[in-house]
Amino acid sequence: MKSLEERQLSAKDYFVVSSLLFGLFFGAGNLIFPLHLGQLAGGHWLTAALGFLVTAVVLPLLSVLAISVTHSEGVYDIGKPLGPAFALAFMVLIHATIGPLFGTPRTATIPFSVGVQPLLPNQLTHVGLLIFSALFFGAAYLFSYKQNRIMASVGKVLNPLFLLLLFFVFFLGFVKPLGTASAQVSTTAYQHASFFNGFLQGYNTMDALAGLAFGVTVVTAVKGLGVHKSSRVSLVTAKAGVFATGTIGLIYLGLIVMGATSLAYFKVSADGGVVFDQIVTHYMGAFGHAVLATLLTVTCLTTAIGLVAAFAQDFHKHFSKVSYRTWLGLMCAASFLTANFGLDQIIAWSTPMLMFLYPFAMVLILLSLTSPLFHRDSVVYFFVVLFTAIPALSDMVVAFPAVVSQSTFGKGVARLQQYLPFANMGMDWVVPALVGLALGLTVHFVRVAAAQRSESMEQN
Structure with a gap:
């Protein structure tokens, strides 16, 4: 069998x-x-x-x-x-x-x-x-x-x-x-x-x-x-x-x-x-x-x-x-x-959570797909997710119903958000995520190079 x-x-x-x-x-x-x-x-x-x-x-x-x-x-x-x-x-x-x-x-x-x-x-x-x-x-x-x-x-x-x-x-x-x-x-x-x-x-x-x-x-x-x-x-x-x-x-x-x-x-x-x-x-x-x-x-x-x-x-x-x-x-x-609670309430309060979670989901999906290239090093994940967090949080606050988004805090976040590239398109997380990726890959390859030099010196 x-x-x-x-x-x-x-x-x-x-x-x-x-x-x-x-x-x-x-x-x-x-x-x-x-x-x-x-x-x-x-x-x-x-x-x-x-x-x-x-x-x-x-x-x-x-x-x-x-x-x-x-x-x-x-x-x-x-x-x-x-x-x-x-x-x-x-x-x-x-x-x-x-x-x-x-x-x-x-x-x-x-x-x-x-x-x-x-x-x-x-x-x-x-x-x-x-x-x-x-x-x-x-x-x-x-x-x-x-x-x-x-x-x-x-x-x-x-x-x-x-x-x-x-x-x-x-x-x-x-x-x-x-x-x-x-x-x-x-x-x-x-x-x-x-x-x-x-x-x-x-x-x-x-x-x-x-x-x-x-x-x-x-x-x-x-x-x-x-x-x-x-x-x-x-x-x-x-x-x-x-x-x-x-x-x-x-x-x-x-x-x-x-x-x-x-x-x-x-x-x-x-x-x-x-x-x-x-x-x-x-x-x-x-x-x-x-x-x-x-x-x-x-x-x-x-x-x-x-x-x-x-x-x-x-x-x-x-x-x-x-x-x-x-x-x-x-x-x-x-x-x-x-x-x-009804459909309208569910949709109204789900949008902020989606605006918060989708950037994280997208970067984690892309990191998972490309992870063999950097041996799934946690430092790359760390910098990308860290730099994605700020725009994701601001997107969530701005997307909340008026009780939050139109408050003094919500309006302040909206003003700061305007300084992020592509904010008017709902894509303000892209540039920070790329910056985090560049930093993470730099640290990864520097560490890999250092490890290889150390290994080479030990062999000699």
Whole structure:
């Protein structure tokens, strides 16, 4: 008999792993943010889409590749070169942001707000959200209860159903388009800086952060197929990541075009959920709303399963006295409570955390990918992260709701931020990070040269 390490995966196995990754990445935000971007960008949809694809497709792919290159099993390993304390703090912040504080509750509030709430009287909104979110996270708990069944639940059942419904909507939208995308008027912000605005919109998907957190779930799933050697697990993960994120990129382009063409019939909406409802109702009437509600619920449930499972797996690994299922229950309960604050509050308070965490995530992903060049030396990580911290903190303060951003402190930070290069584009962390990289590499190579000279003198 062949050992588990020697088992060769079939094309079907790769497809199922890719489908799992796709399902974990693609939630309701991945549907509504590209549509809204299309409406905002109008005729400038292509350059906006290119910016969006960098942070919503390329960066998540790089996060998967970072897991592969470093043979990591999750977000903790990505931050480990800076020491266990930093790695643990980074892991907790990532999981808290994409988990019970913002990301996971959003998976319940979006399908409710778009698909269910319009059907309810205003006085029943809060009760409806309470019941819907309880059922939603109850289902997420049951699907995630057995770790070895997550891939079967998401990759083989929920994900194909979601894709079938989505491509049905695409078929209608492109056979009989609402208008011509290039002919639509752009909003003011997208007439001159469409690429960078699209780039920042990609933050909202949270997929670069999620890619790091999903590492442990994907690695567990790949090992469940009989692959245990770390190099092969990394290779399978990388191949599946390329296929999954490539498919997501194509869907994003389709959604952005649909959003832009919708301007021929509808005004710019408050969010992508509204325009999606308008589009499907235009083509299919009341039945279209039912399709949309089902589509959003299914895709959100797949993402919720991945988020709660990744949270429970990572926390059980590092706080092993509490079982996986207990962490899973705590995660679902906390997400249920946060969801009942409502979608608007969740989005308002999640933006500052994303502005803070994304620069750290981006530099750590890029450092992980290039780490073989400097032997994953912690000093390089230290200087890059140190110099990234100041602009990341200022971005967070400025992005807070008015109670913080418009305070005396918030206005003072905003004035100081203007002195950083590219601050008006939301990219003020880039130059400091490069300065930190230059310093870190200088120290690294000086130390390497000194060690080589010392070794040479000892040999002589």
